[in-house]
Ligand SMILES: Nc1nc2c(c(=O)[nH]1)N(C=O)[C@@H](CNc1ccc(C(=O)N[C@@H](CCC(=O)O)C(=O)O)cc1)CN2
């Protein structure tokens with residue numbers, strides 16, 4: 001594989017498996033229009049058609065068997081998604097038509113595209129940076145409007161721009177330091193070093209703070225409900241969902257196995273996890289459920305710790321790892337309160353009192369540290385690169401000029417990795433492995 005153009009032509013079904021109104025087979029590479037000539041008959045020939053045009057006609061298999069009628073779209077490199085010649089065949093959306101059409105394209109010399117290979121080619125052609133390519137994946141997978149908005153921002157290049165602005169500041173400071181290395185007795189003036197580095201650090205701290213929100217918005221969050229038996233966990237889960245998903249009874253120890261349910265909370269895909277009530281028990285099955293509840297809470301993005309507000313307060317019998325995000329909830333707020341605590345939100349699953357505020361608190365806990373209009377870091381890969389850049393900038397601030405220069409070079413390398421200007425093939429492979437075929 002060379003980075004300056006591919007000799008092979010790739011083909012894939014671009015639309016989702018299944019029956020639909022329209023389906024698309026896409027072909028990209030130097031032979032794309034020749035493949036199109038071989039399987040499409042219309043008033044014009046694809047290889048003689050200008051880019052940006054479509055032709056209406058029929059798709060024909062070997063032996064001139066007519067497969068379907070439809071459209072052939074012609075793109076000429078570099079004016080296409082991949083930057084190469086591209087032909088698209090838009091058929092009736094039948095898996096039977098699409099698979100025959102793809103088979104025909106392969107007969108005519110194309111090879112099956114690997115997952116993400118169209119977008120990989122767009123990246124290697126310089127039409128997208130790596131953060132934009134990741135945004136393409138986020139966009140395809142977006143199930144909520146928040147996820148879509150973040151992905152669209154990323155795809156527009158807003159994340160790359162945000163990173164580039166920080167990098168430009170670091171580059172200026174690095175240049176100032178290098179210019180002064182020959183005159184070490186003078187030192188770089190504060191306004192050319194200390195001030196911009198403080199700014200870069202603040203910008204990177206703000207950027208790193210978006211990683212959690214970005215990942216939660218695109219991949220969703222796991223939210224575990226824990227508490228003693230009868231605290232009202234299953235009732236609260238049902239109240240948040242708006243339907244009776246989990247069994248509720250007055251008998252403590254009703255929920256034994258954990259149970260998951262999906263919910264979209266202000267645009268964030270949330271998996272709610274109901275767990276067994278926490279208590280010491282001789283019952284082996286229940287004890288297994290309790291152990292499971294503790295480990296589910298430890299693995300969750302956010303824990304709702306429920307305590308029965310109608311009974312004298314008892315502390316929760318678990319230690320959560322430091323750093324775990326917890327919202328404390330006083331349940332059964334419709335009954336007379338046996339205790340009060342400003343740190344616990346009063347909620348009634350019966351009347352719904354306190355539920356809107358709880359939803360808001362959950363949303364704030366999951367997305368609170370990122371400003372809404374800005375481009376967020378949405379993958380762990382991006383977050384890791386941003387954190388490394390931040391660590392190097394922080395080191396640079398305390399070091400003498402020559403060593404600070406080295407740290408700034410490292411910070412710039414980490415930022416270039418973030419946008420994909422300076423990454424190894426392994427990293428690129430890892431990014432595109434997550435794509436589906438046809439994207
Ligand atoms: N049918 C279809 N719809 C699609 C795609 C596709 O490949 N096919 N896309 C794929 O993911 C997305 C759109 N992405 C695209 C990006 C650039 C170009 C393109 O041809 N750009 C040229 C021409 C621009 C122009 O005519 O103004 C260019 O940038 O030079 C096409 C699709 C979403 N919708």
Ligand SMILES: Nc1nc2c(ncn2[C@@H]2O[C@H](COP(=O)(O)OP(=O)(O)OP(=O)(O)O)[C@@H](O)[C@H]2O)c(=O)[nH]1
Nearest residue numbers: 229230231232233234235250253254255277332349
């Ligand atoms: N009045 C009132 N009763 C509630 C409320 N929430 C739960 N209950 C009652 O409390 C009892 C226990 O509720 P569950 O939701 O099953 O409690 P749980 O925490 O899931 O209990 P386990 O599964 O046994 O651990 C049931 O009788 C519920 O009807 C509430 O907000 N108000």
Ligand SMILES: [Mg+2]
Nearest residue numbers: 233234254255
């Ligand atoms: Mg329960």
